[in-house]
Amino acid sequence: MQKTMEDLFPGNMGRMLMIRVMLKLRMPDLKDMPRTEPLDPSLVSRLETTIAQVQLG
Amino acid sequence: MTRETGDVTRVDHGRTLMSGEPLVFHCNHYNYWLQKTLLLPEGLGMRAVIRDAASSAAHAMITQAARERGATEPAEILRIAADCFSALGFGTMDFSGAGEAGGAVRTPTSHYGQCLRMASGADFAEPQELFDQGYAAGALAAAHGRPAGSYAARSEASQSMGAEVGEIALAPREAPADFFTAPGRGPHAAGDVPPQSPDTNVDEGAVLSALAGLDLSGNEEGLLPRFGVILTNHFANFYDRISFEFVRRMDGTGMLDMAEELLVEAGYRCAFNTFGGIMTSAEWDAVVKPQCKTTEDWVHGMVAVANALGWGVWRVHELTPSRLVVRIWDDYESTGYLGMYGESDRFVSHLAAGGVAGLMNLVYPGRIAERPTLDAEYYARIFESPERFEPRGVKCMASGDAYTEVVAER
Numbered sequence: 001m002q003k004t005m006e007d008l009f010p011g012n013m014g015r016m017l018m019i020r021v022m023l024k025l026r027m028p029d030l031k032d033m034p035r036t037e038p039l040d041p042s043l044v045s046r047l048e049t050t051i052a053q054v055q056l057g
Numbered sequence: 058m059t060r061e062t063g064d065v066t067r068v069d070h071g072r073t074l075m076s077g078e079p080l081v082f083h084c085n086h087y088n089y090w091l092q093k094t095l096l097l098p099e100g101l102g103m104r105a106v107i108r109d110a111a112s113s114a115a116h117a118m119i120t121q122a123a124r125e126r127g128a129t130e131p132a133e134i135l136r137i138a139a140d141c142f143s144a145l146g147f148g149t150m151d152f153s154g155a156g157e158a159g160g161a162v163r164t165p166t167s168h169y170g171q172c173l174r175m176a177s178g179a180d181f182a183e184p185q186e187l188f189d190q191g192y193a194a195g196a197l198a199a200a201h202g203r204p205a206g207s208y209a210a211r212s213e214a215s216q217s218m219g220a221e222v223g224e225i226a227l228a229p230r231e232a233p234a235d236f237f238t239a240p241g242r243g244p245h246a247a248g249d250v251p252p253q254s255p256d257t258n259v260d261e262g263a264v265l266s267a268l269a270g271l272d273l274s275g276n277e278e279g280l281l282p283r284f285g286v287i288l289t290n291h292f293a294n295f296y297d298r299i300s301f302e303f304v305r306r307m308d309g310t311g312m313l314d315m316a317e318e319l320l321v322e323a324g325y326r327c328a329f330n331t332f333g334g335i336m337t338s339a340e341w342d343a344v345v346k347p348q349c350k351t352t353e354d355w356v357h358g359m360v361a362v363a364n365a366l367g368w369g370v371w372r373v374h375e376l377t378p379s380r381l382v383v384r385i386w387d388d389y390e391s392t393g394y395l396g397m398y399g400e401s402d403r404f405v406s407h408l409a410a411g412g413v414a415g416l417m418n419l420v421y422p423g424r425i426a427e428r429p430t431l432d433a434e435y436y437a438r439i440f441e442s443p444e445r446f447e448p449r450g451v452k453c454m455a456s457g458d459a460y461t462e463v464v465a466e467r
Contacts, residue, residue, distance in 0.1 A: 012440050012445075019315045022315060023315065026098060031315065055179060057173070057178075057185075
């Protein structure tokens with residue numbers, strides 16, 4: 001099943017994580033993306049890689 | 058333990074200066090989350106901004122401290138610099154390998170090298186001791202009578218990356234013409250601040266008197282563990298410069314609001330850890346808790362303690378279980394902004410905003426009076442709660458208002 005923004009960034013904690021990813025990738029468009037629509041797998045991969053980087057110290 | 062530092066001066070509105078540089082208490086959690094935020098976007102040049110802000114504030118303080126102590130020889134001035142570094146909770150700094158031509162500065166202990174890891178919960182990908190690098194560069198410049206930006210600094214060994222001892226390499230350089238100059242105390246509010254709210258059983262004067270008796274200087278390792286966190290008595294101008302330069306550099310990216318929201322979140326985490334640590338401490342139990350007859354008294358009590366942190370004077374203007382209005386005179390973010398950039402067209406007191414909301418979240422949905430464990434699970438529970446408070450900056454001294462006002466509402 002394809003992942004959504006909600007899957008990657010759930011809740012308020014997820015929203016703050018999304019902002020961090022947004023700044024890291026310089027992708028302001030992320031905040032306007034539909035929360036529950038399936039994302040392109042290449043974007044999911046890029047976001048997951050960045051989430052891992054952001055979650056490092 | 059005898060240390061030779063600069064003169065400490067208490068000035069109006071809860072502010073404290075060391076040799077003219079305003080100081081504010083902040084913990085390792087705030088230092089971690091703030092720096093993490095600033096370093097997120099690639100290409101902003103924030104590492105240099107952080108180093109240079111530290112260098113400028115350290116240079117100003119150490120130059121003045123040397124005058125106060127009558128020190129003129131570089132070795133004497135560097136001893137003062139090392140003593141100040143330890144007294145303020147930054148760690149220990151050994152300048153014996155550095156001279157006018159540069160060299161190596163060692164940090165056997167370091168707040169940024171060792172204490173941010175406790176807050177991060179994860180390993181670091183890059184050295185975190187940017188402040189130490191700037192401080193060392195500023196100190197060496199002050200010792201040799203050179204301008205603040207006269208040394209370039211880089212990490213040779215980082216405790217945040219696993220090294221046993223930190224090492225910083227310093228090399229002379231031409232001081233950049235536009236090098237940041239710390240504005241000292243900067244502009245501040247004239248006139249009196251209203252008294253503490255009468256709607257509380259907490260006696261702020263008694264709280265401040267009790268706190269004034271605590272030794273809040275660095276221990277033998279130059280670190281300042283208190284209230285379950287590791288504190289620093291830090292340069293307000295450092296925080297202001299790095300935060301506002303981040304905001305300035307994010308302007309035009311389409312992400313300015315989000316960047317500011319992360320600065321508020323850093324303040325929120327500061328409140329969660331520092332305020333939470335204070336409100337579950339033995340000192341709180343001894344001094345403040347006996348005065349707390351109502352839930353609202355816990356808010357008033359923490360505001361009284363916050364007024365000992367150097368952040369300006371906080372006054373509870375309005376308080377119900379669903380709303381807190383705090384007015385702040387000389388909040389250090391506003392005074393720093395005014396001193397560095399002049400009047401702002403935006404609200405700049407992000408730490409204060411996060412702190413006000415964080416306080417309400419601890420007291421009401423967080424039930425801090427029941428002494429919860431201040432861990433990640435507790436943080437997430439409050440942050441995800443539909444009962445949580447959100448802050449709103451209403452007035453700001455940096456924008457020309459007589460005081461800064463933050464409203465936190467559910």
